[in-house]
Amino acid sequence: MNELPMSNSPAADDEPVVALTLGRLRRARTRAFLKAARPTERDAVENLAVAAVTGFGRLARPGLVATFTIWHSLAAMREYAFSPSGSHQAAVKVDRAKPFHHESAFMRFRPYASQGTWDGRDPLVSIVP
Numbered sequence: 001m002n003e004l005p006m007s008n009s010p011a012a013d014d015e016p017v018v019a020l021t022l023g024r025l026r027r028a029r030t031r032a033f034l035k036a037a038r039p040t041e042r043d044a045v046e047n048l049a050v051a052a053v054t055g056f057g058r059l060a061r062p063g064l065v066a067t068f069t070i071w072h073s074l075a076a077m078r079e080y081a082f083s084p085s086g087s088h089q090a091a092v093k094v095d096r097a098k099p100f101h102h103e104s105a106f107m108r109f110r111p112y113a114s115q116g117t118w119d120g121r122d123p124l125v126s127i128v129p
Contacts, residue, residue: 009110010072011108011110012074013073013074013075013078014069014073014074014075015073015074016051016068016071016072016073016074016109016110016111016124016127016128017070017073017074017109017110017111018068018069018071018108018109018110018111019067019068019069019071019077019081019106019107019108019109020066020067020068020105020106020107020108020109020117021066021067021104021105021106021107022064022065022066022082022107023064023065023066023100023101023103023104023105024063024064024101024102024103024104025059025063025064025065025100025101025102026059026063026099026100026101027063027064029098029099029100029101030059030063032094032098032100033065033100035098036090036091036094036095036100037084037091038089039087039090040087040088040090040091041055041087042087043070043080043087044067044080045086047076047080047082047096048066049071049072049073049076049077049079050069050070050071050072050076050101050121051070051071051072051124051126051127052069052070052118053067053068053069053070053120053122054067054068054069055062055067055068063102065101070111070123070124070127072127074108111124111127111128113128114128
């Protein structure tokens with residue numbers, strides 16, 4: 001993928017961002033993962049700074065779990081992800097004590113265009129200049 005940049009391109013706090021999480025769940029940690037994920041999912045779905053959110057899982061082998069969120073701003077996404085008293089950091093703490101995943105990836109992208117609709121609307125139309 002030679003066309004991808006070799007380094008991060010910093011985003012401004014007020015720029016929209018897309019967050020993608022992927023994990024290959026440890027079967028023995030499924031119950032703990034679901035328990036820790038429930039409040040984080042609720043908080044993301046209810047967060048007014050989220051333009052769109054979805055998640056999926058394939059709990060059979062290889063046990064893939066993923067989320068995809070579109071945020072109105074990088075600052076809002078950071079607040080959700082890193083607030084010391086937030087549900088996401090509570091889940092991170094449980095994971096760090098005994099990991100949920102064999103492997104995981106957390107990626108952030110700068111959205112620049114969209115095509116089609118999501119739940120009958122384009123979630124980027126109001127946030128991408």
